[in-house]
Amino acid sequence: MLCFFVNQSMAALIFSRFFFLLLSLISLTDGGSIGINYGRVADNLPAPKQVVDLLKSQGITKVKLYDTNSDVLNALAGSGISVVVTLPNEQLSSAASSQSYTDKWVQSNISPFYPSTQIEAIAVGNEVFVDPANTTSFLVPALKNVHSSLVKYGLDSSIKVSSPIALTALQTSYPSSSGSFKSDLAGPVITPMLQLLRQTGSYLMVNAYPFFAYEANSQQISLDYALFKPNSGVVDPNNGLRYTSLLEAQLDAVYAAMSALQYSDVPIVVSETGWPSQGDENEIGAGSANAAAYNGNLVKRVLTGGGTPLRPKQDLNVYLFALFNEDQKTGPTSERNYGLFYPNEQKVYDIPLTVEALNGSSSSSGSDNINDGSKAVVKDQSWCVANENAEAEKLQSALDYACGEGKADCRPIQEGATCYDPNTLVAHASYAFNSYYQVNARGAGTCDFGGAAYVVTQPPQFGTCEYPTGY
Structure with missing residues (x-):
């Protein structure tokens, strides 16, 4: 030729x-947004003020918290960093049963800090459907009460409410076009939640981890497909759409499930996604090179714009998990090694997090600059x-x-x-x-x-x- x-x-x-x-x-100016989850299940993290300085030094302008800790919210005041806060699962029962409870919660946890601290949304619970305490029935009433309290204090036009769901809420996820919610969730919980999100102009928070899917099915799933690397892709047999990344296929399965309930107009924000830099022997795929590749390529994918094959015009908005390795998290080794930074603020690996950093990077692989905590390996080709x-x-x-x-x-x-x-x-x-x-x-x-x-x-x-x- x-x-x-x-x-x-x-x-x-x-x-x-x-x-x-x-x-x-256009590819580097009209993209989506990158935020980061600031978890604190650790006993060796820097003080909140130091953390805010770290976020600013990295150009991170969006952060998500798992509570409403006053020290953290005060440290974020005037920083220019927008914040998603969380009403924890253990408070869902009280929030669902009493409007006065959510009134007091908003007065104590939101009003004293806003607008100096740019609170943009409240996550009501987190992955409630898999909560061992069985709090699912409280979710929608709690969402409604929190929103009503925001309305009461004139905060509803600035602060959204939502709730992060895990992909386990799906009954079917492959192929993406066949995505559907579990029947015991779709009618009683998902539908009224989506209705509230639509009415309030909010979005559905989705926690999506291609690592888990790859770890469980490494013989069937290409690692390049999971890491946003060049690959031949997977074609959806129902609509002919080609997917070259597992995350986009997962998100489109959620979009398809929402469409089946007639809520295709509600957008999605990826409230958690990441890849562990270390894991147990049986945690296939865990490692710093793969973590750098996943997060680095994801950042480029987000910042260069465009949506998923099913929603191509809707930019991706993503919160990476997580800011730090958290030494007090339980479970497999991977749970303590999702951080982009060690508690001493050194990078676990080096990836661009902003358009400016992406412009200055020599490669888009996300795996070219890897710091294992002792020695940097740098490639420039x-x-x-x-x-x-x-x-x-x-x-x-x-x-x-x-x-x-x-x-x-x-x-x-x-x-x-x-x-x-x-x-x-x-x-x-x-x-x-x-x-x-x-x-x-x-x-x-x-x-x-x-x-x-x-x-x-x-x-x-x-x-x-x-x-x-x-x-």
Whole structure:
């Protein structure tokens, strides 16, 4: 397959150049948001004021708490960081049974801090459906009472109410289009909760962990698919949509379940997701390299914009789990090793968390800068390759642009040249995309081409052709 750029009209070239430059600009300015969960089940964490300084130093502007600790909320005052607070599960029964209880709770836990502390939402409970205390029946009444209390004190227009659900609330999650809620939850709990979220302009909080699915099904699930790395993807047989990340497939299963209940207009916020940097021997996939890859690639996916295959126009908004490793959490080793930071504020691994950091990063893999707590391993090489799942017309158009106005060096892929073989569109496009990427100093947005390309951190393997890493 040859590069047909010589005979293109000047108008087409100008349009193509404008189109791809526009995509590059949009990809890093119109994305979703990244927040982080600040859990405190530990006895060695820095003081709240130090934590706020850490958040600000990392450019993190959204944080989620698991309570309404006054020291933390006071430390966050005037910081510019928006906050989601939580009414814990153990208070759901009281909140459900008494409006006066939620009135007092709002007066004690919200009003004294807002608006100096930018409280944007209240999580009423957390994964209530799997709470051993069996608090499910209290959830909807508690949600309604908390919202009514916000209305009473004039806070409802600024502060939303919601409740994080785990994916175990789904009866069916594969394929994504067949997603459905468990029958004992759908009617009595999910439907009235979604109705309240719709009425109040709120969103459904979803805790989603591809790690758990991969750990339990590592023989069937590709690790690259779980880590947002380039892969051939999974096609939903019911609607033909192709998924190249497990998280997006999980979220679309929730969207499908909501649609089945006629609540497709309620948005989702990912209130928890993450990957452990350490685990027990049987916790397949746990490790710092995979954790860095998952979180790093997820951050790029969020910040570059776009939604899931089922909701492509709705940007992803995500809270990573978690800020710190928490030494007093019970359960397997992984539970104590989800943090991006050690309690001494050193990074467990280094990933970009903001658009600015992403612009300055040399790779999008999320696994290039890994800190195991003692020695940093840094790689600075990356390549750009074609997305084999992109439509041939899109690949060819991007190839023509790269070799034409993009000024990539495409001589080696002309017939008879060193990199002509293998003579395939994907191989030729990969060479051209990589040349363009390297010529432009591996800048952010220069390996996208409208979704036709990916950044990789291993040299591409197409025949015996060598792909350059710089010019």
